[in-house]
């Protein structure tokens with residue numbers, strides 16, 4: 409685990425969903441490096457406990473918890489456990505999401521139960537976690553939520569794109585509804601980034617096409633690019649920013 413000269417999250421508790429790997433694991437590491445205690449939650453229990461153990465071994469105050477964000481009872485129990493073990497939650501990153509290529513098939517090709525699961529995880533998961541963490545943030549008097557949307561929400565042609573457009577809608581709706589409780593709600597919309605799961609799932613030519621002809625910044629997007637956007641939005645430097653979606657896509661200008 410790298411340590412940071414910045415200590416923007418000293419004394420704060422962060423709840424990061426989908427934290428077993430990819431962006432989620434990187435957000436957890438960044439929060440720990442800047443002084444936060446972190447609850448890493450994921451439906452993949454063994455992997456999230458292993459990821460949490462790694463950060464604990466490096467000196468972090470971290471718990472790894474089983475949680476299916478699509479299930480409100482599972483979320484409530486993970487939040488209760490976090491508050492009991494680490495204290496009131498100050499930061500929530502709604503990162504857990506289904507994003508494999510198959511969710512970019514036309515609606516007619518995706519069975520209804522898979523469409524339902526996609527929306528249960530990517531959309532209702534954000535609702536369940538935000539409502540459960542907002543109670544704790546309300547008691548603490550302030551909070552910051554960041555949701556993971558996607559470039560696909562600006563060129564909506566697939567079930568996945570629709571789910572990530574809904575995430576942008578939830579971002580403005582919760583920013584309006586939770587502002588009085590001192591809670592800011594923002595989103596980050598990454599373009600194609602080289603997380604392990606994306607590299608394994610997407611054709612290498614597609615990743616290359618983005619870099620050479622679709623992006624204005626001609627390099628592959630890295631996990632660190634998204635980490636710095638998310639940590640900025642969670643920090644006090646963004647205390648006047650809420651309801652915003654920040655695109656981190658190397659400048660792909662199609663649609664609005």
Ligand SMILES: NC(=O)c1ccc[n+]([C@@H]2O[C@H](COP(=O)([O-])OP(=O)(O)OC[C@H]3O[C@@H](n4cnc5c(N)ncnc54)[C@H](O)[C@@H]3O)[C@@H](O)[C@H]2O)c1
Pocket residue numbers: 425426427428429430431432449450451452475476477478503504505506507529533556557558559597598599600601602603604605606
């Ligand atoms: N990688 C990219 O290029 C990219 C681009 C844009 C947006 N995103 C979004 O960023 C987020 C993370 O992406 P990633 O590449 O790190 O994904 P990933 O697949 O590497 O990791 C996602 C994690 O979420 C967990 N998860 C899945 N369903 C869950 C559930 N119901 N409850 C709890 N945890 C669950 C998985 O077990 C996994 O550990 C997703 O929301 C994705 O849609 C990713």
